[in-house]
Amino acid sequence: MKYSAWSLLRGALGGHRQWPPAWRDAAPKPRYDVVIVGGGGHGLAAAYYLAKNHGITNVAVVERGWIGGGNTGRNTTIVRSNYLYPESARLYDFSLKLYEGLSQALNFNIMLSQRGQLMLAHSRHDLDSMSRWANAMRMNGIQAELLSREAVAALAPVIDLSPQARFPVLGAFMQRRAGTARHDAVAWGYARAASALGVDIIQNCEVRGFINEGGRCVGVDTARGALRAERVGIAAAGHSSVLAKLAGFRLPVTSYALQAMVTEPLKPLLDTVVISPSTGAYVSQSDKGEIVIGAMLDLFPSYAQRGSFAVTQAILAATLAIFPSFSRLRLMRQWAGIVDVVHDSSPIIGPTPVPGLYINCGWGTGGFKAIPAGGWTLAHVLATGATHPLAEPFQLGRFVSGRLVDEAAASGIAH
Amino acid sequence: MMHIPCPWCGARDENEFVCGGTSHLQRPALDVSDEVWGAYLFFRDNPKGVHLERWRHVHGCGQWFNAARNTLTHEILSVYRMTDPVPQ
Ligand SMILES: Cc1cc2nc3c(=O)[nH]c(=O)nc-3n(C[C@H](O)[C@H](O)[C@H](O)COP(=O)(O)OP(=O)(O)OC[C@H]3O[C@@H](n4cnc5c(N)ncnc54)[C@H](O)[C@@H]3O)c2cc1C
Ligand SMILES: [Zn+2]
Numbered sequence: 001m002k003y004s005a006w007s008l009l010r011g012a013l014g015g016h017r018q019w020p021p022a023w024r025d026a027a028p029k030p031r032y033d034v035v036i037v038g039g040g041g042h043g044l045a046a047a048y049y050l051a052k053n054h055g056i057t058n059v060a061v062v063e064r065g066w067i068g069g070g071n072t073g074r075n076t077t078i079v080r081s082n083y084l085y086p087e088s089a090r091l092y093d094f095s096l097k098l099y100e101g102l103s104q105a106l107n108f109n110i111m112l113s114q115r116g117q118l119m120l121a122h123s124r125h126d127l128d129s130m131s132r133w134a135n136a137m138r139m140n141g142i143q144a145e146l147l148s149r150e151a152v153a154a155l156a157p158v159i160d161l162s163p164q165a166r167f168p169v170l171g172a173f174m175q176r177r178a179g180t181a182r183h184d185a186v187a188w189g190y191a192r193a194a195s196a197l198g199v200d201i202i203q204n205c206e207v208r209g210f211i212n213e214g215g216r217c218v219g220v221d222t223a224r225g226a227l228r229a230e231r232v233g234i235a236a237a238g239h240s241s242v243l244a245k246l247a248g249f250r251l252p253v254t255s256y257a258l259q260a261m262v263t264e265p266l267k268p269l270l271d272t273v274v275i276s277p278s279t280g281a282y283v284s285q286s287d288k289g290e291i292v293i294g295a296m297l298d299l300f301p302s303y304a305q306r307g308s309f310a311v312t313q314a315i316l317a318a319t320l321a322i323f324p325s326f327s328r329l330r331l332m333r334q335w336a337g338i339v340d341v342v343h344d345s346s347p348i349i350g351p352t353p354v355p356g357l358y359i360n361c362g363w364g365t366g367g368f369k370a371i372p373a374g375g376w377t378l379a380h381v382l383a384t385g386a387t388h389p390l391a392e393p394f395q396l397g398r399f400v401s402g403r404l405v406d407e408a409a410a411s412g413i414a415h
Numbered sequence: 416m417m418h419i420p421c422p423w424c425g426a427r428d429e430n431e432f433v434c435g436g437t438s439h440l441q442r443p444a445l446d447v448s449d450e451v452w453g454a455y456l457f458f459r460d461n462p463k464g465v466h467l468e469r470w471r472h473v474h475g476c477g478q479w480f481n482a483a484r485n486t487l488t489h490e491i492l493s494v495y496r497m498t499d500p501v502p503q
Binding site: 303304309314 | 416417428429430433434436449450452453454456457458459460461462463466468484486487488489
């Protein structure tokens with residue numbers, strides 16, 4: 001069913017009782033062309049682009065819990081493409097461009113809001129490094145601006161801009177095309193569009209092993225039986241190492257908890273995303289009015305999706321130093337997701353040491369913005385066996401050759 | 416908040432400590448292949464379960480020690496000295 005103003009009107013007249021489910025909750029079949037492990041944004045997008053770009057529709061997405069229940073449904077929804085190196089700029093800007101047309105392409109409102117992102121400078125050093133960063137972006141053909149303190153005051157008066165502020169604001173750097181999108185809608189939109197093209201979305205179905213014949217991966221063992229496939233893709237974020245172990249190899253990944261929290265809803269007071277890299281605070285206001293606060297990593301390996309109170313405390317202190325007027329707000333919820341951190345903060349999208357088995361991981365704290373590109377490039381390698389040009393710099397082999405794409409500077413903060 | 420039993424100071428709050436990552440990694444000889452060197456630098460077991468890891472009581476006695484900790488429950492099963500062998 002196509003969503004439109006007309007269908008909405010018809011729905012309203014019928015009391016909104018006749019809407020069909022957005023996608024089929026499928027039962028597993030014994031054989032597929034491609035099986036994708038993990039029903040987060042990257043897995044669902046890969047399934048959609050397999051069907052849409054490559055005409056491969058005999059595809060299953062196998063999800064342990066419910067789709068979007070991992071990091072995709074737990075993130076602070078910031079999208080941007082302000083990376084330092086040309087390889088990353090190409091990949092993330094391709095992703096942002098796909099986001100810009102995604103509501104139309106999927107016929108599902110992902111609520112993309114390009115409200116811009118302010119990166120605050122609190123010291124002379126911050127100013128210098130931000131002009132380097134903005135210049136690097138411009139060299140890569142991506143718009144970026146340096147803003148004065150006065151311009152910051154005009155854009156976001158709720159920030160403490162007084163000279164006696166604990167972290168005085170000297171200026172900022174901005175990508176105007178950055179913004180937020182509705183995270184659940186991204187998962188649901190891809191799921192609905194993939195399902196409509198014939199993809200099976202199988203929830204409550206944990207992958208417990210890989211079927212290996214003659215050294216080749218030919219399917220997965222799941223809680224609901226064996227699914228054979230020509231090719232298998234893993235898109236399991238913080239659980240990538242667990243799956244790699246089942247398949248018999250290791251990854252350059254460490255899993256950490258990354259937490260976020262929201263306050264009670266307020267009237268609109270902040271219409272841009274604000275990041276203060278040197279304090280670790282980053283904040284936006286959701287369409288519902290909640291202040292969405294993201295944290296830095298809990299810096300010890302973890303698979304517990306809760307987040308440590310020590311970090312909650314630190315991030316709230318940093319947030320209040322920048323936004324003192326938030327001190328009266330009550331927190332509604334706090335949670336964490338398990339993120340897959342690699343040494344250079346860049347992703348891995350390509351073949352694994354096991355023939356027939358491919359992986360998309362390593363997005364760490366910042367892979368929501370990359371869902372369209374991660375899905376697109378994983379679908380490409382699953383369909384053709386060849387690495388997509390955008391993904392060439394992002395292969396496992398870089399951890400042997402030493403050719404890292406070290407975005408730790410640009411992605412050092414959780415986002 | 417984890418309570419981490421420093422072998423010298425006793426149980427203290429987690430924010431007095433920093434985690435130094437996986438323990439017992441052995442630096443290979445300098446003439447090994449790129450594969451072996453890459454594995455040493457970057458590739459990890461990253462277990463969901465018991466992980467042997469280094470911690471430093473940075474806002475306390477300043478000492479390093481090892482801990483066997485469950486990465487899913489955060490339960491600390493044992494702490495032991497930096498030079499102690501891998502526990503069984
Ligand atoms: C608090 C927080 C804030 C963040 N903020 C931002 C942000 O503002 N901007 C941004 O760009 N990124 C952000 N990120 C990062 C972003 O959320 C992730 O990089 C992205 O969502 C990863 O998508 P994914 O599809 O790879 O993983 P996920 O959405 O985690 O999906 C992986 C799926 O695999 C499933 N799975 C695992 N094991 C198995 C198994 N054995 N069998 C079957 N299924 C399995 C899981 O249940 C899960 O649903 C944030 C992350 C967190 C946690
Ligand atoms: Zn101590």
